[in-house]
Amino acid sequence: MDKPLNNRAWFLVLPVLALVAFSAVLPLMTVVNYSVQDTFGGNQFFWAGLEWFEEVIHSDRIRAALGRQILFSAIILAIEIPLGIFVALNMPKKGVWASFCLVLMALPLLIPWNVVGTIWQVFGRVDIGLLGYALSSLGIDYNYVNDPIDAWVTVIVMDVWHWTSLVALLCYAGLQSIPDAYYQAARIDQASRWKVFRYIELPKMQGVLLIAVLLRFMDSFMIYTEPFVVTGGGPGNATTFLSIDLVKMAVGQFDLGPAAAFSLIYFLVILLISFVFYTVMTKEQETP
Amino acid sequence: MAAVAESRGRGAAVVMVLYLLFLMLPIYWLLTMSLKTNREILGVFSLWPQNPTLANYRTILTDPSWYMGYVNSLIYVVMNTVISITVALPAAYAFSRYRFLGDKHLFFWLLTNRMAPAAVFALPFFQLYSSIGLFDTHIAVALAHCLFNVPLAVWILEGFMSGVPREIDETAYIDGYSFPRFFVKIFMPLIASGIGVAAFFCFMFSWVELLLSRTLTSVNAKPIAATMTRTVSASGLDWGVLAAAGILTIIPGALVIWFVRNYIAKGFALGRV
Numbered sequence: 001m002d003k004p005l006n007n008r009a010w011f012l013v014l015p016v017l018a019l020v021a022f023s024a025v026l027p028l029m030t031v032v033n034y035s036v037q038d039t040f041g042g043n044q045f046f047w048a049g050l051e052w053f054e055e056v057i058h059s060d061r062i063r064a065a066l067g068r069q070i071l072f073s074a075i076i077l078a079i080e081i082p083l084g085i086f087v088a089l090n091m092p093k094k095g096v097w098a099s100f101c102l103v104l105m106a107l108p109l110l111i112p113w114n115v116v117g118t119i120w121q122v123f124g125r126v127d128i129g130l131l132g133y134a135l136s137s138l139g140i141d142y143n144y145v146n147d148p149i150d151a152w153v154t155v156i157v158m159d160v161w162h163w164t165s166l167v168a169l170l171c172y173a174g175l176q177s178i179p180d181a182y183y184q185a186a187r188i189d190q191a192s193r194w195k196v197f198r199y200i201e202l203p204k205m206q207g208v209l210l211i212a213v214l215l216r217f218m219d220s221f222m223i224y225t226e227p228f229v230v231t232g233g234g235p236g237n238a239t240t241f242l243s244i245d246l247v248k249m250a251v252g253q254f255d256l257g258p259a260a261a262f263s264l265i266y267f268l269v270i271l272l273i274s275f276v277f278y279t280v281m282t283k284e285q286e287t288p
Numbered sequence: 289m290a291a292v293a294e295s296r297g298r299g300a301a302v303v304m305v306l307y308l309l310f311l312m313l314p315i316y317w318l319l320t321m322s323l324k325t326n327r328e329i330l331g332v333f334s335l336w337p338q339n340p341t342l343a344n345y346r347t348i349l350t351d352p353s354w355y356m357g358y359v360n361s362l363i364y365v366v367m368n369t370v371i372s373i374t375v376a377l378p379a380a381y382a383f384s385r386y387r388f389l390g391d392k393h394l395f396f397w398l399l400t401n402r403m404a405p406a407a408v409f410a411l412p413f414f415q416l417y418s419s420i421g422l423f424d425t426h427i428a429v430a431l432a433h434c435l436f437n438v439p440l441a442v443w444i445l446e447g448f449m450s451g452v453p454r455e456i457d458e459t460a461y462i463d464g465y466s467f468p469r470f471f472v473k474i475f476m477p478l479i480a481s482g483i484g485v486a487a488f489f490c491f492m493f494s495w496v497e498l499l500l501s502r503t504l505t506s507v508n509a510k511p512i513a514a515t516m517t518r519t520v521s522a523s524g525l526d527w528g529v530l531a532a533a534g535i536l537t538i539i540p541g542a543l544v545i546w547f548v549r550n551y552i553a554k555g556f557a558l559g560r561v
Contacts, residue, residue: 003386003387004385004386004387005386005388006386006387007388007389008388009382009386009388009391010389012379012381012382013378013379013388013394015374015375015378015379016376016379016398016438016442017394019371019375019434019438020434023413023431023432023434024435026412027412028412030411030415030416031408031411031412087303087304089300090299090300090303090304090307091300091304092300092304099549101308102545102549103546104308105307105308105311106541107538107542107545108311108315109492109496110495110541110542110544110545111496111537112497112498112537113496113513114513114516115513115516115533115534115538118318118516118530118534119314119315119317119318119534122317122321122527122531123313123314123318127330128330128527129317130314130317131314161310161311165311211443214399218402221405222403222405222407224405224406224499225499242405246405246408247407247410247499250410250411256411259411263405263407263408264408266408267408270404270405274399274400275396278396278399
């Protein structure tokens, strides 16, 4: 199915282009501008070349934050994608019960991110939170404020709570598009449950899985508000992810130069990894 | 429940119940807290409020500095959804129907904006909107949120549109329809569920975003999420009111999902998303 070549289609794209250019290119130029200059307050700027980039690349603190960030995103993807698929496979296909599930599952997605943080901050507290109280009455020493491992577990469980439904809903949509005839054919062939999944459901979900993986990767890599509310990046620096570090630098210490260089590197890392995902997954799609 | 057990096995129902329980427990906890007084929250541990009170909600609904936060949030979210869908529709049509110079690069470039960390843009946005006099207006937040919502809307709509056979377009042109008339009269109803889903995602991402909306507003357009953080730090953690405010932020989202549930449930039937 070849699409016709038509360069007038550009006119249809123009509004989007103008809008996104206004809200992306202009600010990005400002960031580039800061990243190569130094300032001593006021409006005096001096050319600093690549100094800030070198500083950022060699900073141990930022390297540590990057390491934590990669670990976090890897754990999130490893849990949420399989769990999301699993939940989608178990969802009822139609009827009131299906609508009921859909509405309840979408609920966490529509809660403002700082409220998500607040919910888990309260939920995990040993004195007034259900989770914290239950765990400590079971004799488990749980305290996300002081213990780095507990803080990590809390942040990860919070993210799973928050976002698994997105993966599940997308997969569910993919599953719904499979015609019943496919399942009937599989039944006639007496295909096992695993084979139905592997050869019918998984290929049909590939498109939505691409979206799910990309979205989850990008958002978990940019996570800011939720861990900031729950742990504030602590204890120590245990849950200081890249965005938290960046905002600390840009707003807290007002180091515009290094912060801008940091932003650009951060952006490029996300771009690179997403591009790899995108290329790999669209390739698979083309060769069935 | 019985029908579910019959058609998909009891295991599936158990999985769903467990999963939904996991999702609902923290929200339930917030709800019970919003119905307790601060003394009860900090004093006794109980699974449900002993003396349910609506005092926390009354505090919020009678104080303009609280409830205007909701109004502000709703205004910019609706503005953003309308703008995003309006500009994304023709663009998605172009991507789904034609090849043109640089189309693939453009598509990927659009998506890269979805990948830009909001933290990166906070400061430059602040300067940009201040310099053109839009600081602390609803439209500033709506435009800023277009950064990630427009690419997403284009992506979703493109998927739905590609599921509509091109013969429909061609037949309409032969029948003498002009492009705008064809688009509004024939094409848009065909992808209605796609528009619903795209609008849902725009609403969602704009409603939950805090970093940009907080940076771009101070008083007149301050979103509810930011109001919460401020009041909490000023009054020394009023848990009850905080919980009530949190519960109230969940309601608009719950309403929206209720409206689009049929679009989603009908099953993205038109294509690959």
